[in-house]
Amino acid sequence: MQKSEIISEILAYLIEHPDAQDTLDGVAQWWLLEREIRCQTRAVEEALSELVANGLLVEVKRHYSTPLYRTRRTKNRAKSRGRTQDRQEKSAT
Secondary structure, eight states, X not given: OOHHHHHHXXXXXXXXXTTOOOOHHHIIIIXXXXXXXXXXXXXXXXXXXHHHHTTSEEEEEETTEEEEEEEOOOHHHHHHHHHHHHXXXXXXX
16 A cells, blocks of 8 residues: 555544544554455455356345355255265264
């Protein structure tokens, strides 16, 4: 990150948190990290939406909670997973 970007990020943080104060380490680790996480979260959300739209991921909606994302499961894969679990259970006994 360039110095001008850091200055902008610090000022933006202070606009959102006018009473904030911290040490050099605190500013670097918390103020700037918080803003980076927010930007990353938006980018990840866009990427997930695209993956779902292209059929590469499935969005599993849940009641009263945020969705989960996973690969699209196929019948063969589910059967294979069941056989693996059966083998593990048999070898444990």
